[in-house]
Amino acid sequence: MNQPSDLERIQDAAVTAQAMDDLDALIDAVERAVDSGQLDAVAAVLAALRPADRVDVFESLDLHQQKLMIGELTQEEAAEILEEMEDEDAAEVAGALHPEDLAPILDAMEPDEAADVLGDLPREHAESALEAMDDAAEADARSLMAFSDETAGGRMTVDFVALRTTDTVGESIEKLRGMAPDAEAAYYLYVVDEHDRLAGVISLRHLVVARPDTRLAELMDTDVLEVPASADQEQAARMMARYDLMALPVVDDAGRLVGVITHDDLVDVLEEEATEDMYRLVGLDEEERAVDPVRVSVRRRLPWLALNLGMALVLVSALDSFERAFAAVPVLAVLFPLVTGQGGNVGTQTMTFVVRSMALGELAGGNQRRLLVKEVTIGLVNGLVIGAMAAVIALVVASDTGLAKQIAFAIAAAMTLNLAAGGLLGVIVPLTVRRLGYDPAIASSVFVTTATDTLGVLFFLGLSYLVLEMA
Amino acid sequence: MNQPSDLERIQDAAVTAQAMDDLDALIDAVERAVDSGQLDAVAAVLAALRPADRVDVFESLDLHQQKLMIGELTQEEAAEILEEMEDEDAAEVAGALHPEDLAPILDAMEPDEAADVLGDLPREHAESALEAMDDAAEADARSLMAFSDETAGGRMTVDFVALRTTDTVGESIEKLRGMAPDAEAAYYLYVVDEHDRLAGVISLRHLVVARPDTRLAELMDTDVLEVPASADQEQAARMMARYDLMALPVVDDAGRLVGVITHDDLVDVLEEEATEDMYRLVGLDEEERAVDPVRVSVRRRLPWLALNLGMALVLVSALDSFERAFAAVPVLAVLFPLVTGQGGNVGTQTMTFVVRSMALGELAGGNQRRLLVKEVTIGLVNGLVIGAMAAVIALVVASDTGLAKQIAFAIAAAMTLNLAAGGLLGVIVPLTVRRLGYDPAIASSVFVTTATDTLGVLFFLGLSYLVLEMA
Numbered sequence: 045m046n047q048p049s050d051l052e053r054i055q056d057a058a059v060t061a062q063a064m065d066d067l068d069a070l071i072d073a074v075e076r077a078v079d080s081g082q083l084d085a086v087a088a089v090l091a092a093l094r095p096a097d098r099v100d101v102f103e104s105l106d107l108h109q110q111k112l113m114i115g116e117l118t119q120e121e122a123a124e125i126l127e128e129m130e131d132e133d134a135a136e137v138a139g140a141l142h143p144e145d146l147a148p149i150l151d152a153m154e155p156d157e158a159a160d161v162l163g164d165l166p167r168e169h170a171e172s173a174l175e176a177m178d179d180a181a182e183a184d185a186r187s188l189m190a191f192s193d194e195t196a197g198g199r200m201t202v203d204f205v206a207l208r209t210t211d212t213v214g215e216s217i218e219k220l221r222g223m224a225p226d227a228e229a230a231y232y233l234y235v236v237d238e239h240d241r242l243a244g245v246i247s248l249r250h251l252v253v254a255r256p257d258t259r260l261a262e263l264m265d266t267d268v269l270e271v272p273a274s275a276d277q278e279q280a281a282r283m284m285a286r287y288d289l290m291a292l293p294v295v296d297d298a299g300r301l302v303g304v305i306t307h308d309d310l311v312d313v314l315e316e317e318a319t320e321d322m323y324r325l326v327g328l329d330e331e332e333r334a335v336d337p338v339r340v341s342v343r344r345r346l347p348w349l350a351l352n353l354g355m356a357l358v359l360v361s362a363l364d365s366f367e368r369a370f371a372a373v374p375v376l377a378v379l380f381p382l383v384t385g386q387g388g389n390v391g392t393q394t395m396t397f398v399v400r401s402m403a404l405g406e407l408a409g410g411n412q413r414r415l416l417v418k419e420v421t422i423g424l425v426n427g428l429v430i431g432a433m434a435a436v437i438a439l440v441v442a443s444d445t446g447l448a449k450q451i452a453f454a455i456a457a458a459m460t461l462n463l464a465a466g467g468l469l470g471v472i473v474p475l476t477v478r479r480l481g482y483d484p485a486i487a488s489s490v491f492v493t494t495a496t497d498t499l500g501v502l503f504f505l506g507l508s509y510l511v512l513e514m515a
Numbered sequence: 516m517n518q519p520s521d522l523e524r525i526q527d528a529a530v531t532a533q534a535m536d537d538l539d540a541l542i543d544a545v546e547r548a549v550d551s552g553q554l555d556a557v558a559a560v561l562a563a564l565r566p567a568d569r570v571d572v573f574e575s576l577d578l579h580q581q582k583l584m585i586g587e588l589t590q591e592e593a594a595e596i597l598e599e600m601e602d603e604d605a606a607e608v609a610g611a612l613h614p615e616d617l618a619p620i621l622d623a624m625e626p627d628e629a630a631d632v633l634g635d636l637p638r639e640h641a642e643s644a645l646e647a648m649d650d651a652a653e654a655d656a657r658s659l660m661a662f663s664d665e666t667a668g669g670r671m672t673v674d675f676v677a678l679r680t681t682d683t684v685g686e687s688i689e690k691l692r693g694m695a696p697d698a699e700a701a702y703y704l705y706v707v708d709e710h711d712r713l714a715g716v717i718s719l720r721h722l723v724v725a726r727p728d729t730r731l732a733e734l735m736d737t738d739v740l741e742v743p744a745s746a747d748q749e750q751a752a753r754m755m756a757r758y759d760l761m762a763l764p765v766v767d768d769a770g771r772l773v774g775v776i777t778h779d780d781l782v783d784v785l786e787e788e789a790t791e792d793m794y795r796l797v798g799l800d801e802e803e804r805a806v807d808p809v810r811v812s813v814r815r816r817l818p819w820l821a822l823n824l825g826m827a828l829v830l831v832s833a834l835d836s837f838e839r840a841f842a843a844v845p846v847l848a849v850l851f852p853l854v855t856g857q858g859g860n861v862g863t864q865t866m867t868f869v870v871r872s873m874a875l876g877e878l879a880g881g882n883q884r885r886l887l888v889k890e891v892t893i894g895l896v897n898g899l900v901i902g903a904m905a906a907v908i909a910l911v912v913a914s915d916t917g918l919a920k921q922i923a924f925a926i927a928a929a930m931t932l933n934l935a936a937g938g939l940l941g942v943i944v945p946l947t948v949r950r951l952g953y954d955p956a957i958a959s960s961v962f963v964t965t966a967t968d969t970l971g972v973l974f975f976l977g978l979s980y981l982v983l984e985m986a
Contacts, residue, residue: 376848392797393799396793
């Protein structure tokens with residue numbers, strides 16, 4: 045009695061969720077249905093959803109439930125789910141399937157996605173699955189597995205349309221009819237010469253409106269951008285974003301067309317790279333995800349915290365040399381965090397700006413000097429204003445010491461100097477880190493904040509020492 | 516004698532730069548040529564470049580030089596340059612042109628880009644230019660100017676292909692021939708009913724390979740995603756990224772098709788939104804650019820620094836209550852920054868992770884509780900390890916006080932508590948800020964770091980006080 049109403053509720057929820065763009069209710073219903081063993085009902089719901097929504101629902105199940113469910117789906121549905129999942133998660137589900145059951149799912153997947161999953165499987169399991177795949181899909185997958193994940197070759201699909209310079213428009217349209225290529229790669233049609241070298245590109249629209257007896261060699265645009273298969277995926281994505289390309293052809297060392305990077309890859313790479321920069325700036329691993337177990341996250345974050353603690357020894361030893369000043373004028377210990385904190389803020393602001401501008405390709409050679417001067421100036425001006433405000437705070441906090449004016453002067457001057465230093469270091473550190481061949485996002489923040497902390501202490505306590513000695 | 520060799524050098528540089536993907540040399544050559552008045556040579560070089568490269572070179576000129584150069588270009592070249600520039604910069608150049616000269620350039624621009632430039636011009640100047648434009652382009656621009664910049668309506672192009680449900684495939688291809696629509700909008704063909712309401716979509720590829728006498732109503736996919744014109748551009752971009760769409764139709768309140776958001780807009784919005792989140796997390800304005808004058812940057816950054824200083828008063832008053840402890844045991848002032856600094860690191864890590872996950876739509880309701888528990892656990896575990904390391908540092912630094920063991924215990928316990936607090940606050944603060952209807956990126960970091968700073972002080976100095984009293 046309970047079952048049909050549950051099923052109805054789930055199906056209603058599926059429709060509503062799709063309309064409402066809110067999957068939470070649906071996910072709850074599906075989890076309950078899986079727990080009570082209604083796998084066929086869940087399979088029906090999954091089949092009704094769009095691929096991206098289907099994956100969200102599927103991924104909300106735990107691994108055990110996922111392994112149960114994947115067997116209930118058609119090969120096409122299973123293929124779409126594995127395509128949309130993160131590679132490692134997909135490999136975990138795929139690894140639970142017998143190679144004979146996995147092979148037809150891999151056959152139905154886009155070749156680049158199938159290759160990614162196979163690459164993350166244990167070698168033996170992958171080999172058995174490859175042998176059980178159909179020959180064409182196996183060959184595609186093997187050729188793609190040769191490229192590493194983060195290169196253009198690792199991102200490209202081999203499921204593209206290549207026409208010949210000697211084809212006519214009419215012949216090309218006939219070819220298209222015969223090929224029925226995947227929709228994702230069929231906006232630009234690439235034209236190759238007799239040696240399979242990329243010779244030009246023609247948009248489908250131009251082909252459609254051209255006279256049927258025209259040869260492609262006359263019609264095609266020969267100024268076609270391409271990347272080598274070994275290029276970094278970010279370089280390929282940056283090129284597509286810059287030149288507004290929906291697809292980018294990938295060539296081998298001999299200039300032969302071997303694949304195409306499509307717009308969905310562009311979007312994925314841009315999102316990944318933005319996430320990577322954001323995460324690296326605060327010492328997070330770009331692979332970090334909400335579903336990671338605690339021990340994985342701890343292992344990922346601990347080294348950065350430990351590095352920060354190690355670098356903080358510089359700050360500790362600077363502070364240590366002022367121990368007597370703290371004993372004599374303890375209000376100095378109350379106030380110095382204002383100088384270190386604001387220096388860190390300015391340094392982090394500037395560094396974030398520089399790292400992002402570099403990622404977006406907006407920081408050419410000549411601009412760097414101008415930027416350095418500008419950031420130091422901004423730091424100085426902000427330092428004067430914030431320093432004046434900090435001086436007011438110092439006047440109040442230190443009012444009972446009889447040294448309030450001297451300390452207020454010291455904090456104003458130290459703040460100005462430290463915010464200028466924050467601007468300077470926020471530019472110099474990421475530029476230097478990049479010049480040394482490292483990712484500026486990954487290492488800059490530790491250096492910048494250590495430096496602004498330490499300098500802030502030296503400026504404020506050093507100046508206080510001088511001013512109070514003189515008093 | 517000098518002139519031809521200069522021109523040759525520039526043209527060589529243009530070719531090399533395009534091949535090398537490195538524009539610096541070219542930019543230098545062009546700046547020298549403009550300074551020596553060789554505007555026609557520069558115009559020839561600009562014409563030879565791809566639009567994105569052309570804009571980089573053009574933007575490297577100062578505003579005065581830009582105004583000189585724009586008059587030397589054809590209307591199409593000028594249109595392409597204004598399309599690629601940031602809206603405000605484009606408006607500045609456009610504002611320097613007489614409305615009669617500007618109008619044909621606007622006619623040649625994509626309607627959405629023309630509307631953006633017009634929207635940033637002084638009202639009177641925009642009105643004169645609109646009246647001088649040709650009637651169709653003027654009508655398009657006026658209708659687009661009605662939408663605000665950051666909505667789907669503000670992003671869409673009106674230069675799209677709409678076919679009728681009652682058209683046949685053959686008729687549709689004839690229509691395409693007649694329309695010669697802009698390539699950017701011609702991958703998906705949208706199909707409308709007799710009331711101009713969006714009824715379905717068909718890819719150009721499907722149209723090309725279908726039988727010519729088939730009616731579109733039979734062929735089209737009726738499950739077509741759409742956004743209202745008033746929707747936020749981020750919502751539209753998120754939808755396109757999620758469902759791998761190269762274009763997204765925009766409808767008015769009556770469901771009529773009014774425009775299309777294309778893949779280049781998707782890329783722009785995703786980059787803008789990622790930049791916005793990164794910048795807001797550190798108190799930068801998302802409009803901040805390297806070319807801003809110092810006074811603009813100061814005005815943009817100062818309020819956030821001042822807010823941080825204001826919030827730091829909480830920290831100062833916490834520290835102030837331990838003034839006597841600093842006088843008695845000054846090494847406490849040397850060590851507490853370790854606890855506050857690491858608390859801030861963990862809080863910032865967690866907050867960045869939460870803000871980015873929210874932006875990518877990866878944080879649904881049920882996950883939030885799980886995430887909270889997980890982050891607090893990670894904080895505790897990392898706190899134990901980092902706390903133990905800090906205790907070793909304390910043993911060394913405080914070795915001459917006779918209180919080293921007690922202080923080491925206090926710092927280990929305080930570190931553990933503060934890193935757990937960092938995990939807790941890093942989740943709770945952005946979720947709460949979002950629930951209150953604000954952007955979690957914009958306000959969270961000030962609260963999180965103020966809280967971890969203050970708690971770090973209270974934990975460490977409070978514990979020290981207790982432990983040392985007992986000693």
